[in-house]
Amino acid sequence: MTTEERHRRRFSEEFRKEQVQLIETGKTTILEVSKRYEVKTQNIRVWMxxxxxxxxxxRILITTGKDYDRIMSLEKENKKLIELIGRQQVELIHKDEVIRLAKDRLGEDFEKK
Incomplete structure (x- = not known):
């Protein structure tokens, strides 16, 4: 397809929405859509x-190996912190449930004792 032909093409809104949905569900990628339909990835990002x-x-610009290592270590730390917050949230819910059960069995003034 020539450059002139690509410039004259117009994709319908329905087509664009369909491609975005396929990308968001993981059935295809921006790069695959770009190659298949000869559309710039930037245009697909606008659709998204x-x-x-x-x-x-x-986009993340990595200029040195140190930058890459730093980003990887930050992502690992972020994952650990998210897991920690999740565990703490579960513990908090458990504690609240135990207090509620104790109030039911021992009476409302349980916390004062």
Whole structure:
């Protein structure tokens, strides 16, 4: 397809929404859609912003190996913190449930004792 032909093409809104849905569900990627229909990835990103339900993560520029290592260590730390928060949330819910059960069995003034 020539450049001139690509410039004259217009994709319907329904087509764009369909491609965005396929990308968001993981059935295809932005790069695959770009190659299949000869559309710039930037245009597909615009479709994603306009019609998508999920936000697109921004690009990360890695200039050195140290940057890559730092990003990887930050992602690992982030994952650990998310897991920690999740465990603490479960413990808090458990504690609240135990207190509620104790109040039911021992009376409302349980916490004062």
């Amino acid at each position: 912003e306009r019609y998508g339900k999920k936000s697109i993560p921004g």
